[in-house]
Amino acid sequence: MARDKPYCFVQFESVESSMLAVRDIHGKKLEFQCNSSIKTVYTVTFYLAYVSEVNMVKKLEFCEKKPSCECPLPPGLVMLPDYVERQYEEKLLKCINWTCVESDSEKSLKNRRVKHYGYEFIYGANDIDKDHPLDEVIPDVCVPLLDSLVNNGYLSQRSDQLTINQYQPGQGIPAHIDTHSAFEDGIVSLSLGSSVVMDFKRPDGVHIPVLLPRRSVIIMTGESRYLWSHGITPRKSDIVPTSQQITGDGDLQTARTADDKMTLSMRQTRTSFTFRKIRRKPCECAFAKQCDSQADVKKSEPDQNLPKTPNEALSLEKEHVHQVYEEIAGHFSGTRHTPWPKVVDFLNSQPPFSLVLDIGCGNGKYLAVGDNLIKVGCDRSSNLINICHQRGFEAFVCDCLDVPLKSNVFDVILSIAVIHHLSTEERRLRAIKELVRLLKPGGQGLVYVWALEQQLHKLKSKYLKPKFDDTHDNVLQAINNEETLTCETQQDLQRNSAGIDHDKVAVEYQRLESKDNKLPVHKNRTEFVKPDLLVPWHLKATRMGKSNENHVNTELKSDKVFHRFYHVFQQGELESLCQKLEDIKIVQSYYDQGNWCLILEKNL
Numbered sequence: 001m002a003r004d005k006p007y008c009f010v011q012f013e014s015v016e017s018s019m020l021a022v023r024d025i026h027g028k029k030l031e032f033q034c035n036s037s038i039k040t041v042y043t044v045t046f047y048l049a050y051v052s053e054v055n056m057v058k059k060l061e062f063c064e065k066k067p068s069c070e071c072p073l074p075p076g077l078v079m080l081p082d083y084v085e086r087q088y089e090e091k092l093l094k095c096i097n098w099t100c101v102e103s104d105s106e107k108s109l110k111n112r113r114v115k116h117y118g119y120e121f122i123y124g125a126n127d128i129d130k131d132h133p134l135d136e137v138i139p140d141v142c143v144p145l146l147d148s149l150v151n152n153g154y155l156s157q158r159s160d161q162l163t164i165n166q167y168q169p170g171q172g173i174p175a176h177i178d179t180h181s182a183f184e185d186g187i188v189s190l191s192l193g194s195s196v197v198m199d200f201k202r203p204d205g206v207h208i209p210v211l212l213p214r215r216s217v218i219i220m221t222g223e224s225r226y227l228w229s230h231g232i233t234p235r236k237s238d239i240v241p242t243s244q245q246i247t248g249d250g251d252l253q254t255a256r257t258a259d260d261k262m263t264l265s266m267r268q269t270r271t272s273f274t275f276r277k278i279r280r281k282p283c284e285c286a287f288a289k290q291c292d293s294q295a296d297v298k299k300s301e302p303d304q305n306l307p308k309t310p311n312e313a314l315s316l317e318k319e320h321v322h323q324v325y326e327e328i329a330g331h332f333s334g335t336r337h338t339p340w341p342k343v344v345d346f347l348n349s350q351p352p353f354s355l356v357l358d359i360g361c362g363n364g365k366y367l368a369v370g371d372n373l374i375k376v377g378c379d380r381s382s383n384l385i386n387i388c389h390q391r392g393f394e395a396f397v398c399d400c401l402d403v404p405l406k407s408n409v410f411d412v413i414l415s416i417a418v419i420h421h422l423s424t425e426e427r428r429l430r431a432i433k434e435l436v437r438l439l440k441p442g443g444q445g446l447v448y449v450w451a452l453e454q455q456l457h458k459l460k461s462k463y464l465k466p467k468f469d470d471t472h473d474n475v476l477q478a479i480n481n482e483e484t485l486t487c488e489t490q491q492d493l494q495r496n497s498a499g500i501d502h503d504k505v506a507v508e509y510q511r512l513e514s515k516d517n518k519l520p521v522h523k524n525r526t527e528f529v530k531p532d533l534l535v536p537w538h539l540k541a542t543r544m545g546k547s548n549e550n551h552v553n554t555e556l557k558s559d560k561v562f563h564r565f566y567h568v569f570q571q572g573e574l575e576s577l578c579q580k581l582e583d584i585k586i587v588q589s590y591y592d593q594g595n596w597c598l599i600l601e602k603n604l
Contacts, residue, residue: 076222159275175231194270329383333363360418364388461594
């Protein structure tokens, strides 16, 4: 049996009856109707297998019941079914202005649609920018609900932050614990439009699925807020007890039954209102292992110097590039699912049946682009290559400085976010030489490297935390226009770069380098202050190996911070490096959302 997959176990009265079930059901398409009020006919295929025994989850040591709930709940979780009226539900849904986009976080995420009020939750940093409240505060229509919860003793104070998520059937949200340092105790979630089952999990393996009926409110306090993770599995239906059937319009219909039978509940579009109170002081909860306020993450910062010899460069990259990506492969892959538009445009502009090599292909997201291209990838990380294989891509493990393929073979070569992981200029130049060696005469290569300049012409890249005092027009311009600087020809490049003194570029980098030669640890989502640095990758224990795209069997018992080496390129530096080679020309040079980019062409 595959791990981390949902199963339903059926016990038969006899071997003969189980054999009949397998004969009549296994691998066959069955049609069913959820209930009489929904006329849609669904098709499902069941696959059956025999098991001799089932290892059940740990028996619950508690069964905290509320007067209004028949099911066991995690300690501290309060369930209030049917807490708001249908007319009030309509008012709440009408108050959402989905057309007003203020930031990247309010655009559609991978698994849901989201909008923030009061303060924005920054998903990349898992934190709140407490010093820059949003212009949009919690809508007035929500005030009666919050006052009711305070007056009835469910909350000690009114919330000041609201996140609205909208889920279509089949969408969900990964299991998580709301950041301790960001929010106070008492997190409220209101379900509108549809019911759903939310999974609560304790670190020791105890799992409680909780049905959230339409127009119900749950309040996570104490242990359920700080210790238990909660999430929604992405699927189009839920299994619920017959005593808690859901009607066609998503309402809860309770009925006393003498059995413990289950039934199928189809999901509809669900909108959740999550209310939180911003925390102004460090969290001092009783769950130190899960608490970021009580974790001294800075003690893990490495003492690493810039390499002075080839062996030191190899050692640095082995520890802070190769080993890191092997360990974070699963989580890294889960965050790298959307190809960059300009890379896609470059691939789509190539002639049909062009032979493409992606050096440093990662999880293979660009190997999925261009059905009429012949593509192969390579990467230094065996775990990332395994993910490529699981996704059906042709890929192999190798070093970008020594690709074991013939020269003059490929029409197109990609090097996206790879060369900036090499720790010396000599090694970075070798990587470009290797790319050129593999290209056919007339073939093109696309190179992306991280830019030192994360703000160009007063417009910030998406990497930086958004400043909420930026005008709406500037934010939209940065998102849509991507502040791309383009040079269409070699002559244009020479004219545009004529003002760049490449000797001064080298002098400027010497000025930026640390005097003590120690590599600084960069603070995520901020401007770069040094060209060579270590960038943290925060990995939570509960997220290790959880990507839907891989089965990397790496286990982590506690949160860990990894540090990846980067050399961020100053304007003109990548061009200077490429101009040291005689057999190529620069076709195009541009800046794309915090990256310096070049299209190279091998001379005929």
